[in-house]
Every structure is written in C-alpha cells, then in structure tokens.
Amino acid sequence: MPDPSSRGVLDAADVSRALTRIAHELLERNKGAADLVLLGIPTRGVPLARRLAERIASVEGAPVPVGSLDATMYRDDLRLRPARALEPTEIPSGGVDGKVVVLVDDVLFSGRTVRAALTALDDVGRPRAVRLAVLVDRGHRELPIRPDHVGKNLPTALTESVRVHIEELDGVDEVLLVQPVTTAGGA
Amino acid sequence: MRHLLSGGDLARDEALHVLDTAEEMARLTTDRTVKKLPALRGRTVVNLFFEDSTRTRTSFELAAKRLSADVVNFSAKGSSLSKGESLKDTALTLEAMGADAVVVRHWASGAPHRLAHSGWIRSSVVNAGDGTHEHPTQALLDAFTVRRHLGGLDGSRVAVVGDVLHSRVARSNVLLLASLGARVTLVAPPTLLPVGVEGWPCETSYDLDAVLPVSDAVMMLRVQRERMNLSGGGYLPSAREYSRRYGLDGRRLRSLPDHAIVMHPGPMNRGLEITADAADCDRSVIVEQVANGVSVRMAVLYLMLGGSEPAIGGAE
Numbered sequence: 479m480p481d482p483s484s485r486g487v488l489d490a491a492d493v494s495r496a497l498t499r500i501a502h503e504l505l506e507r508n509k510g511a512a513d514l515v516l517l518g519i520p521t522r523g524v525p526l527a528r529r530l531a532e533r534i535a536s537v538e539g540a541p542v543p544v545g546s547l548d549a550t551m552y553r554d555d556l557r558l559r560p561a562r563a564l565e566p567t568e569i570p571s572g573g574v575d576g577k578v579v580v581l582v583d584d585v586l587f588s589g590r591t592v593r594a595a596l597t598a599l600d601d602v603g604r605p606r607a608v609r610l611a612v613l614v615d616r617g618h619r620e621l622p623i624r625p626d627h628v629g630k631n632l633p634t635a636l637t638e639s640v641r642v643h644i645e646e647l648d649g650v651d652e653v654l655l656v657q658p659v660t661t662a663g664g665a
Numbered sequence: 666m667r668h669l670l671s672g673g674d675l676a677r678d679e680a681l682h683v684l685d686t687a688e689e690m691a692r693l694t695t696d697r698t699v700k701k702l703p704a705l706r707g708r709t710v711v712n713l714f715f716e717d718s719t720r721t722r723t724s725f726e727l728a729a730k731r732l733s734a735d736v737v738n739f740s741a742k743g744s745s746l747s748k749g750e751s752l753k754d755t756a757l758t759l760e761a762m763g764a765d766a767v768v769v770r771h772w773a774s775g776a777p778h779r780l781a782h783s784g785w786i787r788s789s790v791v792n793a794g795d796g797t798h799e800h801p802t803q804a805l806l807d808a809f810t811v812r813r814h815l816g817g818l819d820g821s822r823v824a825v826v827g828d829v830l831h832s833r834v835a836r837s838n839v840l841l842l843a844s845l846g847a848r849v850t851l852v853a854p855p856t857l858l859p860v861g862v863e864g865w866p867c868e869t870s871y872d873l874d875a876v877l878p879v880s881d882a883v884m885m886l887r888v889q890r891e892r893m894n895l896s897g898g899g900y901l902p903s904a905r906e907y908s909r910r911y912g913l914d915g916r917r918l919r920s921l922p923d924h925a926i927v928m929h930p931g932p933m934n935r936g937l938e939i940t941a942d943a944a945d946c947d948r949s950v951i952v953e954q955v956a957n958g959v960s961v962r963m964a965v966l967y968l969m970l971g972g973s974e975p976a977i978g979g980a981e
Binding site: 548551552556557558559560561562563564565566567568569597600601602603 | 682685686689690692693696697698699701702703704967968969970971972973974975976
C-alpha cells in the first residue's frame with residue numbers, strides 16, 4: 479500500500495499537535511476568541527477550520543463561528559481549464575463585518591488561492607483583520623502573501639507535490655511528500 | 666463547441682452538476698452585500714429574442730449580469746429582425762460582434778439547433794424556448810425547485826398537466842426529469858397530447874383526479890390559446906369544460922398528498938388552468954420558480970462560459 483515515491487511528513491499525532499498549537503497561537507494573538515470567525519478554504523481547509531474552532535471552543539468555553547469560503551470563481555486560472563465545480567460557501571450568520579477572519583487552508587504554495595479567497599471575502603463584507611492559518615507551508619510563493627500561523631514549514635522542490643489527507647474526507651490524518659515519477663521508473 | 670438545446674442534452678451527472686452549481690449560486694446571491702460574482706468578466710452574452718418574453722429574457726439578463734458578463738439584448742421588435750433579416754445574417758452579425766454565448770428564443774421549433782450547427786457562429790447556443798419544441802433551462806429550474814422541496818428527484822412523481830401539445834416546457838421537463846430518475850405523468854385531453862408521445866420516457870393519462878393523489882409535484886401548463894387560434898382551433902370544447910376537467914382548483918388541491926407542491930411556468934391564465942386560490946395557496950411555489958430560474962441560468966452560463974471550454978451541454 480505505501481507508495482515508494484512518497485514519504486510521510488506529518489502523522490496523525492503531528493497534525494493534531496500542530497492544530498492545537500495553532501489554536502493557542504490564534505487565541506494568544508487575538509487576546510481571546512472575541513470576534514474570531516474561522517473560514518476554511520474548500521476542500522481540506524474546511525474540516526481543518528472546524529477542528530481549530532473545536533479546540534478554541536474547548537479552551538475558551540464558548541463556540542467560535544466557523545464556515546467555508548469558496549474562491550473558485552475568483553481564481554486567476556479560471557479560464558485555463560473547463561469550468562470547475564463550485565464548493566460550498568457558508569458564512570456564519572453573524573457575518574464578517576468588523577470581525578477578525580482567519581482563513582484556513584491545508585497547503586500554502588503559490589499564494590494564488592489565498593489571493594482569490596481575499597477577493598472573494600471582499601464581496602462578503604469588511605473584516606477588521608484577516609489572518610491566514612495553514613497546515614503546511616511548502617514555499618514557492620508567486621505573490622506577496624505570507625501565513626500568520628503554520629503547522630509545518632516544509633521545504634520542497636517545485637517538482638514534488640504535497641498531499642494532505644484529513645480524516646473527515648480521506649479516513650486518515652497525514653501529510654505526504656510525493657516525488658515526481660521518473661521516466662526510468664517506467665510510469 | 667457545446668450547446669444547451671434540449672432537456673435531453675444533459676446526462677444525469679451533468680444535470681445534477683448544474684443543479685448543485687445552482688444551489689451555490691443561490692447561496693452566493695442572497696444575504697450578502699455584493700450580489701455579483703466575477704466569473705464571466707469580459708465575456709459577452711447575447712440575448713436573441715424573436716418572440717416576446719419578459720421573464721425568461723430578464724432572468725437570463727440578470728443571471729449574466731450577476732456573473733459580470735456584458736449583456737446585449739436583441740429583440741425582434743424595433744430591430745433589423747423585424748425588417749426581415751434572415752437568421753443567418755443575424756448570426757453573422759453576432760459573430761462579428763464577438764458573442765461568447767447566444768441565448769435564443771424563436772417562434773420556430775429548431776431555430777436554435779440551426780444556429781448552433783450551421784457553422785455561422787463559434788459561440789455556445791442556449792435554447793431559451795423554440796416554438797413548441799424545447800425550453801431546457803425552464804426544465805432545469807423546475808427540476809431544481811422539485812428537488813429543493815422533495816429532497817431528491819429519484820422516484821419522485823411529477824404530473825405535468827394541460828396543453829402538452831403546444832408546450833416546450835413539457836417536452837424538456839419529460840426528457841430532463843426522466844434522466845434524473847423522476848416518474849413523469851402527462852395529463853391532458855387527447856386533443857392536447859402530441860403525436861408520438863408513446864415514445865417519450867413518461868406515462869400519460871386523461872384523468873387528472875386519478876393522478877393527483879399519487880403526485881409529489883403537479884406542474885400546470887399554460888393553455889396556449891394564441892397557438893390554438895393560429896391552427897384553426899378545435900382543441901377544446903370550451904374553456905369552462907377544460908377548467909372543469911383539467912383545471913387545478915381548491916377541491917383538487919385537497920386531493921394532493923400533504924407534501925406535494927404546485928408549479929406553473931407562467932404566465933398563468935388564472936381561472937382557466939389554475940384558479941386563483943390554487944395559484945396563491947401555501948403549497949404553490951410559482952413565485953419561487955422565478956427566483957430559482959436566475960440561479961439555474963447562472964449555473965448554466967457559468968458552466969458553459971466560465972472555463973476554457975464548456976463543462977456541460979450536447980456535443981456538436
């Protein structure tokens with residue numbers, strides 16, 4: 479079953495510890511959970527945002543609004559492929575105006591998805607501040623965007639790919655670094 | 666290039682993809698400050714209407730504008746179309762203007778097909794109603810409405826009642842609903858059922874009272890008197906007798922199951938195919954159908970024009 483070309487970077491316990499730390503960092507930075515709104519970027523950012531919200535709620539003893547923000551229609555590469563399926567956008571009932579919105583995604587790479595999400599957020603309302611939390615930062619930014627909270631800084635080659643599996647969607651929590659398939663391997 | 670000309674152009678998966686996308690469009694255009702999305706910025710949608718229509722044209726126009734497309738309306742009245750310009754010359758004009766999609770309504774059945782397959786234009790063609798033939802986006806919005814209320818379409822029972830013969834809505838609905846797994850029964854007097862209806866993927870009945878108690882949704886069709894007059898009449902003994910046998914009134918409303926919904930594609934002939942109390946009752950979703958039309962047309966335009974090539978539609 480294990481693919482010889484892929485290497486585990488984070489296991490389930492690592493993912494859990496990273497999320498717990500990010501939850502605490504968010505609380506510390508924000509001086510509590512007041513006005514926090516967590517928005518996951520589909521697909522895998524959404525369950526991650528929910529888990530962060532659960533952790534924050536268990537520390538603070540009060541629920542934190544959590545939702546999702548799909549940026550598909552705001553992407554700069556929309557025209558490069560046939561029209562893509564939209565993912566759910568669910569803004570918590572309190573909205574985002576005047577709130578501190580934390581965008582949550584699994585992997586930060588070029589920064590283009592986050593750019594699209596920031597533009598999408600413009601059409602939803604005007605938060606007081608926007609922060610970015612990611613499970614993995616793999617580098618290779620193409621835009622002036624940086625994360626505020628990172629689970630794992632993972633130096634990668636452009637040819638490698640990072641695969642995040644989340645229990646809610648994939649049955650297991652793990653992060654894998656996948657090597658390109660070499661022609662010698664007879665792919 | 667792919668086009669949307671018929672309710673049968675969409676395979677089950679594609680049709681569900683449109684409905685799911687429409688669900689997101691509906692959510693994205695309610696409860697927010699900016700009801701506009703950037704997906705079709707720089708695209709041009711032409712509404713080419715050879716026949717009068719308020720709700721369909723407005724619905725397509727609003728859908729395209731909510732997606733930031735540029736919209737050009739060509740209507741038969743007050744344009745070169747009323748001066749006898751041929752469909753071909755109109756098409757060449759649109760092509761020269763750089764239309765990315767042409768939404769066409771025409772009194773002649775088959776005109777959108779001609780426009781799509783003649784090689785006159787390179788853009789996608791969306792049929793917004795042709796003669797007595799098809800009206801696929803109406804079928805999509807009806808399917809969307811039924812699904813929202815019943816939770817799903819598989820195995821649901823939909824009665825389509827009235828002037829099936831002249832109805833492009835009925836034909837598109839039968840084709841689309843059948844591929845989505847619904848069981849459709851056409852209910853009409855024998856004079857208002859088209860020749861060849863035996864080959865459609867649906868059942869037929871002459872008895873509305875027998876069909877209503879086993880229906881989850883009942884779709885009343887407009888009696889198209891303007892088309893009947895054109896061909897000499899003889900379809901109905903009288904409006905009164907039609908209403909008595911095929912009209913939806915308060916008594917028939919009570920014979921529907923509790924969860925059933927009442928639909929009408931509009932415009933309604935109140936007092937003919939539907940009474941005012943049936944049209945305005947709390948299980949009537951007729952106004953909602955109009956709102957859903959915008960979401961569904963946004964989904965169709967997004968999936969056809971949003972990417973490098975259409976993600977849905979019938980192939981050439």
